[in-house]
Amino acid sequence: MxxxxxxxxxxxxxxxxxxxxxxxxxxxxxxxxxxxxxxxxxxxxxxxxxxxxxxxxxxxxxxxxxxxxxxxxxxxxxxxxxxxxxxxxxxxxxxxxxxxxxxxxxxxxxxxxxxxxxxxxxxxxxxxxxxxxxxxxxxxxxxxxxxxxxxxxxxxxxxxxxxxxGITNTSTLVACIVSGLSMLYFKTVEFEFGLVAAALLGMTTGYLLQTKEDKS
Structure with missing residues (x-):
């Protein structure tokens, strides 16, 4: 530590x-x-x-x-x-x-x-x-x-x-990219809940991709 x-x-x-x-x-x-x-x-x-x-x-x-x-x-x-x-x-x-x-x-x-x-x-x-x-x-x-x-x-x-x-698969990588890009956009438009929305978008995207990978 x-x-x-x-x-x-x-x-x-x-x-x-x-x-x-x-x-x-x-x-x-x-x-x-x-x-x-x-x-x-x-x-x-x-x-x-x-x-x-x-x-x-x-x-x-x-x-x-x-x-x-x-x-x-x-x-x-x-x-x-x-x-x-x-x-x-x-x-x-x-x-x-x-x-x-x-x-x-x-x-x-x-x-x-x-x-x-x-x-x-x-x-x-x-x-x-x-x-x-x-x-x-x-x-x-x-x-x-x-x-x-x-x-x-x-x-x-x-x-x-x-x-x-911790980025060991595609779903995690995409989740990070979506969160980062979303936060940049929300910061630009000065959206008050930008941080929350970006985190939720990233997690949702990662979850959906991971679910799809597990089923295939």
Whole structure:
């Protein structure tokens, strides 16, 4: 997890500084990372709140963005279903995109040692995220607007690194392409639910293609 902990540094700094520059108190900004612990949802929520969008738009958008964690949980359910709640609860909380990327090995979460490994890996990312958020909070109070430094590219870079290895078939590739192109179009026309619509279009396309491949 160490490379990912370091790679998320600009992302965390951006999140903390963006919160401060949009009227959050230092405590509110830090609590957001401590309690929500969802980088993409936090950044989107901060920007939407800064634009004074409706509460319904805020809830629906962050819900859709975070809904992928339900899929993560379903994906590793067979590996965790026989584990007691003292293991399932903490691992569920720490199950970020980064930890999920390491969950595909057939022996993941099998045995106490691997459960401890998963918890330590997830906790290390949690600590790093909150530490970088703190740095961003401090920077946001004493430095000029950090959003102009291009730190938000860290978000794209990390997700590209996580997604590319998972593109192993045509349906997944097409789903990614459809989502990307749809988002570019919706961004151009300034569609308020563009992110949600692009994600749904990509998932639907991928599902239909995968279903067709399974039947053939």
């Amino acid at each position: 160490l490379p990912l902990n370091l790679a998320v540094l600009p992302w965390g700094i951006l999140c903390g500084s963006l919160a401060i520059q949009n009227g959050f108190s230092a405590l509110e900004a830090q609590l957001m990372s401590l309690l929500v612990f969802a980088g993409s949802a936090q950044l989107v929520a901060i920007e939407l709140m800064a634009k004074d969008v409706s509460f319904v738009t805020l809830v629906i958008t962050t819900f859709i963005i975070s809904a992928r964690h339900l899929l993560y949980g379903l994906s590793i359910r067979k590996k965790m279903i026989d584990k007691p709640l003292k293991w399932r609860g903490p691992i569920a909380f720490f199950l970020t995109d980064e930890l999920f990327a390491f969950s595909h090995h057939h022996r993941a979460y099998q045995g106490k040692l691997r459960l401890v490994y998963a918890l330590v890996a997830g906790a290390s990312f949690y600590l790093a995220w909150n530490l970088w958020t703190f740095f961003g909070i401090v920077a946001g109070q004493y430095l000029p607007d950090l959003t102009n430094l291009g730190l938000d590219f860290a978000i794209a870079a990390i997700f590209i690194a996580l997604v590319i290895p």
